[in-house]
Amino acid sequence: MDNRLSFPGLPPVFVIIYCSFEMFGISIFPKQNGRVAIVTGGAKGIGYETARHLARLGMHIIIAGNSENEGQEAVKRIKEENLNQKVEFIHLDLTSLKSVHWFVKKFNDRGLPLHILVNNAGVMLVPERTTQDGFEEHIGLNYLGHFLLTKLLLDKLKQSGCQESSARIVTVSSATHYCGELDLEDLQSCSCYSSHRAYAQSKLALVLFTYYLQQRLTAEGSHVMTNAVDPGVVNTDLYQNICWPAQLLKGLVAGLLFRTPEEGASTSIYAAAAPELEGVGGCYLYNGQRTKSADASYDEELQSRLWTLSCSLTPEEGASTSIYAAAAQELEGVGGCYLYNGQRTKSADASYDEELQSRLWTLSCSLVGIQEQHRKAY
Incomplete structure (x- = not known):
């Protein structure tokens, strides 16, 4: 097991830059024709490379994203490269609970099974702003949107998994979760907003969610495995909101030290397709290895409390506006x-x-x- 370092008090962007940069190549996995995968944020960056390689394995790919143009362009490129025509785009805006419900309905209407769900989409270090439902954007998009999506698709995943071939949930976290602190009394970061803190908190929440969900699935005897992955330091558009000194540093070192999106996608692909992970869940994966995550992520009471709070914040479809009216910061007064x-x-x-x-x-x-x-x- 690879024991990752912790960086108390260090801003997440510098945690990312400091972490090790060993390369993990794309492994060759057996063909997986007939399996269906959803990849959120699959139109560009790590998500695109994940979708592209899973399509290469013969999977039916659903790219989920909030840009129709980018999504359709990604579909076209993957089809042309892989000669796999089972690639399509369905609109999904993770800043809107209603959009998540709509996406799930649209997918279920297709009558397809679901074997792989890759929770990849995310934002990093955005200025203080809220989602359509009034949540701080990091926790709302990175975590709560994926929490609801996963919860709504669980029945489909359970129906699709079997003893010989489990369904898999792959959730993309980050090394920044090591310096994250989860405050359930201030999940919205209202008391003192910091984009670094909000981002790290959202990535820690994803790991806590992964571990607790696996406990529930195991207790039910479900053939669904869920793991969190760390893509490493990847040169993507996520860095567009970092401060100018960090932008300057990134410009100097990215070509030498940062991974390409394809290299960053390798652990997601490994988690989704590796035969040796059959029946393996509740792990944090980095460079194709099971790795120790932050100490806080193993706190079972915190996992349970986060799950309960998340359920209350992502209600059945008709209640979302009531939650917005009760909790949105912009409705103060x-x-x-x-x-x-x-x-x-x-x-x-x-x-x-x-x-x-x-x-x-x-x-x-x-x-x-x-x-x-x-x-x-x-």
């Missing part, structure tokens, strides 16, 4: 609105009739027996 899909929306013309509002209020008080002296308090 905002009232008297009609909300739909996380947006203030015009209600019926009659609802703005102030005389009708007043008469309804008076009638309602009399119908429920509120005394006159109490009415005046309202």
Whole structure:
């Protein structure tokens, strides 16, 4: 087992730069015709290379992403290169719980099995902003979007896995999780926002989620295995939001020290396809090896509490706007609105009739027996 270093107090971007840079090549795996894989963020970077290599193995690939143009271009390139025509794109915006529900419905309508789910999409070090449902973007997109997606696809994965060939969930974390701290009382990073802290927290949450989910699957006797992977230091667009000194440093060393997206995808591909991982779950993988993750990731109480909180934050489809109204930071001090899909929306013309509002209020008080002296308090 490879024992990774920990970096308490060091900003995540420098943790990434400091980590070891040994290369792990793409292994040759047996053909896997007939298996179906979903890759989030599969239109570019690590996700694209993951989708491309799984397609090369003969899998039916669903690229899930938020850009139709990028997605269709990725599909075209993979088909042309691999001569595998079973590659398609379905729109998925992980910043919207409604979009996650829509994607799952769209996929289920296809009547396909699901053998591989690669939770790859993510953002890094973005400025303070929220998702459509009011969540801080790192925790909302990187973690909660994938939590809901995985949860909604679990039945399909369970139906598709079997004793001889388990279904697999591959979740892309990062070395930055080693310096992450998970504060369940401030999952939204409201008290003191730091993009470094928010990113590291989201990546730690993914590892905690992976371990707890595997415990549940094992207890059920399900033939579904879930592992977290660390792609290493990869030269992708994720670095566009880092500070200028780090941008300068990256420009100087990226060509020599950073992995290419193809090299970064190697551990995801290994987790999705390696025969030696059949029946193996609940692991953190780096460079094709089982590796010790952060101490906090093994805290079973924290895993359980995070799962419970995540379930409450990602409700059945119709409740998402209620959660937004109750928790969104941008609604602090905002009232008297009609909300739909996380947006203030015009209600019926009659609802703005102030005389009708007043008469309804008076009638309602009399119908429920509120005394006159109490009415005046309202």
